[in-house]
Amino acid sequence: MITNVEVDSHGVVDLADHRSRRAGRGRLVSGGAAGPAAQWWRHRRREAANRKERRENMSMYLRAREIxxxxxxxxxxxxxxxxxxxxxxxxxxxxxxxxxxxxxxxxxxxxxxxxxxxxxxxxxxxxxxxxxxxxxxxxxxxxxxxxAPGGGNVLGARMLTEEGTSLGTVTDVIIETGRTPKAIGYEVDSAAEAGQRVFLPVIRPKSVSGEMIVVPDDCADFTAGDLAGLAAAAEGLRRRSREEE
Structure with missing residues (x-):
């Protein structure tokens, strides 16, 4: 079992390699290159970090129905x-x-x-x-x-872009949780793909009523197939919005 890692000017030597080298059977990884054991651990750490990020993205957003x-x-x-x-x-x-x-x-x-x-x-x-x-x-x-203007129930409302493209029908509101939670997008029965639901981040909608939500055209370019992908879609929309200001 590897219980320690030594780092010196020659590179990385794990304890198992160190023991083998002392017995005349091991080798020293020199030139700063990572040995197989170090590469394996780095890969495992990256996988763990990616899994944690996916879990955090999932927990960051909730459907209004879940609340x-x-x-x-x-x-x-x-x-x-x-x-x-x-x-x-x-x-x-x-x-x-x-x-x-x-x-x-x-x-x-x-x-x-x-x-x-x-x-x-x-x-x-x-x-x-x-x-x-x-x-x-x-x-x-x-x-x-x-x-207030735009108040009332938005479930079942049609979503249209400013250019008049139908994006679908709202089935839920997506809440970004935290100390100051916000409604940052919608789950929509897609007008482009029958039977498919997509997630649309929405920033500064043009108008909202119980029957219709009119959104900037850019919203149509940033969709996600699930809640895990909504974070990236929302960030992409925010970035474009800042660039166009």
Missing amino acids: SKKPVITLGGEDIADVKDIVFDPVKGDISCFTLNGRGLFAGPLKRALLWKKVHALGPDAVMIQDETALEDDEEAVREQLD
Whole structure:
């Protein structure tokens, strides 16, 4: 078993090679070139790093449907509600708040809302809050967002480019998680490939309504076949947007 690696001016010598060399059977890798063992370990490290990056890309984005129905739990362990809908600014992408459903005997829509600024953490299994006082007593904040231009439900809306090319029908909203989560794109039933769903990053849409989302033409050039590829597509769109400013 290799338990140590020595580095000197001649290159890299693992302990096994060092023992063999002392017995007159090994060889020293000179000239700075990596021996087979070092190359193998580098390859394994690269593979591990790539797997970690893929996992991070997958966990970075969530479908809105994956957040809906998550329990809302206090840090004291009290399960007080379920997420019903996510209310967001469709132009800026900022998450405003969650509408809620009750649990148990109080199942059904609650006349209370959870503002994002009151969320302690959005985890893979629950939305965590400090305590029940984090909930708003009325839906005024929600109503302001829904009544604003572009407010309302975007699921089922058609997506068109400025030039009039249909990109498909919105089936979900993609949320970039983190300390300041944003809606950064959409899952779409592709108009170009029947039966296929694609992921489209969207920056500064031209207009948003419950029936139609009009996006810049560049959005059509950056699509992904899955959530893992959305990060690269979003970065490509941002880069082009900066270059055209």
